[in-house]
Amino acid sequence: MLILFQILFTLFTLYALSSVVARKRSGELGPRGLVFWVSFWVVATVFVWYPEATNRVAQAFGIGRGADFVLYISLVVIFFVLFRLHVKIESMSRDVTKVVRDKALDTALSSRTK
């Protein structure tokens, strides 16, 4: 059963890595993003194939079980990604404001000069 999950996860990792490379090529992803996501998927795959490795890493951090360690790391990563999304949305929202403002000013200034 575990072998089937390991194979499916590896296939998904290959798909994820290919999309990471495609996003890098299209310029959507910077060099830091590339390193982060490639490292993330490679480490995740290693942990899926060698689950006992998580125990050793967990113990180095003072956490008893490898599964708990993975859970904590996942939570940190999810919060980080959520925060980045929040910042991205705010940045886009400010761009929208600029467009709305420019239009309001164009209309007001052109009617002032008439």
Add this chain to the structure above:
Amino acid sequence: MVIVVIPAFNEAATIGGVVHAVRRVCNLCVVVDDGSKDDTADIARGAGAAVLSHEINRGQGAAIETGFVYARTLSPTAVVTFDADGQFDATDIPRAVEYMEQTQSDIVFGTRFSTSARAVPVLKRFFLMPLAKAIDRLFGAPELSDVHNGFRVLGPKALACIRITQDRMAHASEIPRLAHQHGLRIGQFPVTVHYTEFGQGVSGGVRIVRDLIVGLFVRK
């Protein structure tokens, strides 16, 4: 030339009276209609204001900055920010502008504590406002007696260097921070506030803190 900038969102009930009162004490009244669904823009225009219209709602900070950009094209001696809901008294405008000139301040913040402290709801006065002050200090704002008062007077120097990036209510923390950062001379002037509603509340305060934190990470 004194310009009064009034951000307005769905303020059809009060905007007409506010514009009439404000026009008596300034050279130009600019209403920034922030995507209102009611007749705010038409009523303001009818009352004699110059109206700038945001097609969609972008927030009070965004509306004020739009008014500032418009005001910069006219090189005024003072720009006043004023609320559309009728909570301020227009007769405070010339007195505050005069105060700015007399004290040679670059920016003057209205404060409600010299004249009407007892009118401020208890929860707001003893819990929300001290908390807001502490958070603003944390984000680099100077010590002000009334942190989120919408009545401000900006002189030419302040108008030139204060560019609001916070679209929603966090602009009220951003303006004093920018004034402090640019080394502007800051004054405070007592203004009358007629409470029409309960203001920000706790959830509004949480949103402001969130906006201030996220704003630190948005590329300028």
